[in-house]
Amino acid sequence: ADSFDDGCDYLFKAVLIGDSAVGKSNLLSRFARDEFRLDSKPTIGVEFAYRNIKVGDKLIKAQIWDTAGQERFRAITSSYYRGALGALLVFDITRRATFGSLKKWIMELREFGDSDMVIVLVGNKSDLGNNREVGEEEGRSLAEKEGLCFMETSALENLNVEEAFMQMITKIHEITS
Ligand code: GDP
Ligand code: MG
Numbered sequence: 093a094d095s096f097d098d099g100c101d102y103l104f105k106a107v108l109i110g111d112s113a114v115g116k117s118n119l120l121s122r123f124a125r126d127e128f129r130l131d132s133k134p135t136i137g138v139e140f141a142y143r144n145i146k147v148g149d150k151l152i153k154a155q156i157w158d159t160a161g162q163e164r165f166r167a168i169t170s171s172y173y174r175g176a177l178g179a180l181l182v183f184d185i186t187r188r189a190t191f192g193s194l195k196k197w198i199m200e201l202r203e204f205g206d207s208d209m210v211i212v213l214v215g216n217k218s219d220l221g222n223n224r225e226v227g228e229e230e231g232r233s234l235a236e237k238e239g240l241c242f243m244e245t246s247a248l249e250n251l252n253v254e255e256a257f258m259q260m261i262t263k264i265h266e267i268t269s
Pocket of ligand 2: 116117118158159160161
């Protein structure tokens with residue numbers, strides 16, 4: 093059997109988006125391999141990573157796509173979004189500009205993404221509370237306004253990372269099954 097044929101019931105594609113250096117690649121490496129890197133190398137982004145997850149009695153293969161730094165140049169193309177059932181939209185709670193960009197990202201998601209795509213808004217770097225520039229309530233209320241789920245995470249300390257991905261994956265499962 094090849095890697096796609098290992099008894100999984102479903103294959104889901106989901107994407108990571110958000111400004112550069114908010115922690116997308118580290119969230120993914122934490123979720124997929126339980127790894128974290130202190131240096132910021134755009135090339136650390138693999139094209140995608142897989143993880144198999146049990147939801148109820150079903151085995152789901154989540155295929156999560158990461159950018160290889162194209163977000164820096166706003167050069168993410170529609171093919172990145174094609175077929176994606178979910179998205180983690182990430183900002184950095186210590187950099188308000190990354191929160192300000194969310195409107196633009198949400199517009200892009202609505203333009204290129206599926207209309208019933210499950211979107212989880214993620215405020216990352218919650219370990220850096222002393223340098224916080226975006227309040228948790230601000231994140232939560234934007235998410236409410238836009239109809240998104242919301243969670244603060246730390247890829248560094250492994251806080252809520254599993255929960256953020258799992259929230260997206262279980263929601264996708266609910267919608268598609
Ligand atoms: P990306 O450009 O969105 O993929 O961001 P990266 O995953 O490359 O992370 C950018 C920088 O932020 C790197 O130096 C990471 O080590 C750091 N970083 C990522 N997540 C966290 C986090 O949760 N807490 C802290 N303190 N730093 C983080
Ligand atoms: Mg990256």
